[in-house]
Amino acid sequence: MGVICIMENFFIKWFTKCLICVFGITIFLMGETKISFSDKAKNDNHGVFLRNNGEDNDEDDGDDDGNDDDGEDGDDETHNAGKNCLTSGCHSQGKEHHFSIGGTIYTDADGTTERTGAEIKVVDAADNITILRSDGLGNFYAEKNLNAPFTISASYEGREVKMPIPAPDGGCNTGSCHVAGMAGRVFISMNDLDLAGTVTEAGAGSGSAEISYKGDIKAIFDAKCIICHSAEGMKSDVPLTTYPEVTDSRRVIPGSADSLLLKKIDKRSSIGTMWQYLNSNSDYKKIKKWIVKYNAQEYSSGQELSLGKAVPGAEVRLRRDNRDIYKTATDDEGKFVMKAVKAGEYILKISKEGHKTHKQIYQMNQSNVSPLEITMKIKQH
Numbered sequence: 001m002g003v004i005c006i007m008e009n010f011f012i013k014w015f016t017k018c019l020i021c022v023f024g025i026t027i028f029l030m031g032e033t034k035i036s037f038s039d040k041a042k043n044d045n046h047g048v049f050l051r052n053n054g055e056d057n058d059e060d061d062g063d064d065d066g067n068d069d070d071g072e073d074g075d076d077e078t079h080n081a082g083k084n085c086l087t088s089g090c091h092s093q094g095k096e097h098h099f100s101i102g103g104t105i106y107t108d109a110d111g112t113t114e115r116t117g118a119e120i121k122v123v124d125a126a127d128n129i130t131i132l133r134s135d136g137l138g139n140f141y142a143e144k145n146l147n148a149p150f151t152i153s154a155s156y157e158g159r160e161v162k163m164p165i166p167a168p169d170g171g172c173n174t175g176s177c178h179v180a181g182m183a184g185r186v187f188i189s190m191n192d193l194d195l196a197g198t199v200t201e202a203g204a205g206s207g208s209a210e211i212s213y214k215g216d217i218k219a220i221f222d223a224k225c226i227i228c229h230s231a232e233g234m235k236s237d238v239p240l241t242t243y244p245e246v247t248d249s250r251r252v253i254p255g256s257a258d259s260l261l262l263k264k265i266d267k268r269s270s271i272g273t274m275w276q277y278l279n280s281n282s283d284y285k286k287i288k289k290w291i292v293k294y295n296a297q298e299y300s301s302g303q304e305l306s307l308g309k310a311v312p313g314a315e316v317r318l319r320r321d322n323r324d325i326y327k328t329a330t331d332d333e334g335k336f337v338m339k340a341v342k343a344g345e346y347i348l349k350i351s352k353e354g355h356k357t358h359k360q361i362y363q364m365n366q367s368n369v370s371p372l373e374i375t376m377k378i379k380q381h
């Protein structure tokens with residue numbers, strides 16, 4: 001048992017490292033380059049990585065191929081895109097040009113083409129916000145002292161991708177992580193994916209106080225867990241995408257607070273390693289009640305009867321800052337498709353007369369976008 005726990009911990013750490021590597025920690029900047037940092041202040045200088053002593057190069061970063069001729073010491077230009085640099089050499093800890101964070105961003109997961117001019121937002125342990133901009137080689141880095149863990153997101157022309165969990169340090173590229181073939185490069189593509197989904201009725205009993213998988217629990221797992229616990233995720237051996245998967249007898253014992261699933265999300269448990277992803281007392285209480293009081297039921301009583309009935313003509317909206325960014329409606333089979341949705345965080349709102357409005361946070365991604373399955377509760381009068 002002890003051994004298993006250690007291995008699991010190790011695995012989580014390894015995985016977290018890998019996520020960071022997605023950011024392709026890579027930069028070997030040899031020169032006097034300095035970034036202007038200021039909390040929340042956006043550094044709009046496109047070529048911030050190329051700036052040398054008093055000389056501002058920010059117009060020609062696109063020409064930088066890393067093979068410039070003045071490659072002796074004091075070379076101020078960006079280089080070594082896609083390589084690791086924080087663990088050895090002149091950007092490692094204690095060295096003059098130490099980077100507290102650095103990486104490379106591309107236009108696809110294979111790292112075929114670098115993405116220039118992307119904005120990288122780094123929030124450090126002290127909540128300091130640092131904005132970095134990728135240069136002509138897709139490189140970005142910070143020399144300023146920043147303390148991990150980092151919350152990192154990257155944006156480009158209205159698209160925003162996020163690391164799903166905080167990065168424990170600013171550099172990784174151990175070769176087994178965020179490189180092509182492993183976790184993949186960090187990238188922002190201009191090929192926005194479609195978001196499809198189906199809206200069905202949760203059923204008659206669903207307006208009650210009862211907690212059920214279909215009515216309450218599935219949405220929590222979909223939002224917070226399946227990014228890892230699904231076929232494409234890193235914990236694919238324990239998928240949590242369907243009722244049978246979630247209630248597998250190894251993890252859920254109906255009526256029992258000793259269920260492994262509950263312990264994994266219990267912040268006070270020694271094995272509560274999944275709490276950081278759930279990170280909500282109310283969700284924890286809901287899941288606990290669902291297992292202990294409602295025996296991990298799939299439907300509320302009566303709900304099953306009308307389950308699966310399509311909800312046609314429901315309005316489906318992706319909103320941000322109180323504005324509709326994308327809007328469509330379900331067809332006769334309750335299906336909808338939103339075309340070319342830019343990556344980023346939205347409020348998904350689905351409404352239809354006579355039904356409770358469905359509202360959730362939705363993070364649109366640039367890969368592995370699985371169709372949404374939404375159930376709407378019927379309004380009780």
Ligand code: HEC
Pocket residue numbers: 008009011012015164165221224225226227228229234235238250251260261264265273274277278
């Ligand atoms: C960032 C990826 C990631 C996310 C997000 C994530 N998990 Fe995990 N999960 C793992 C990894 C890796 C393990 C194995 C290591 C461990 O148990 O700590 C694991 C293990 C588990 C286990 C134990 C499985 C078993 O049979 O041993 C459960 C249960 C679990 N997770 C539930 C959840 C729930 C519930 C959520 C959402 C609140 C969640 N996880 C979110 C990666 C993740």
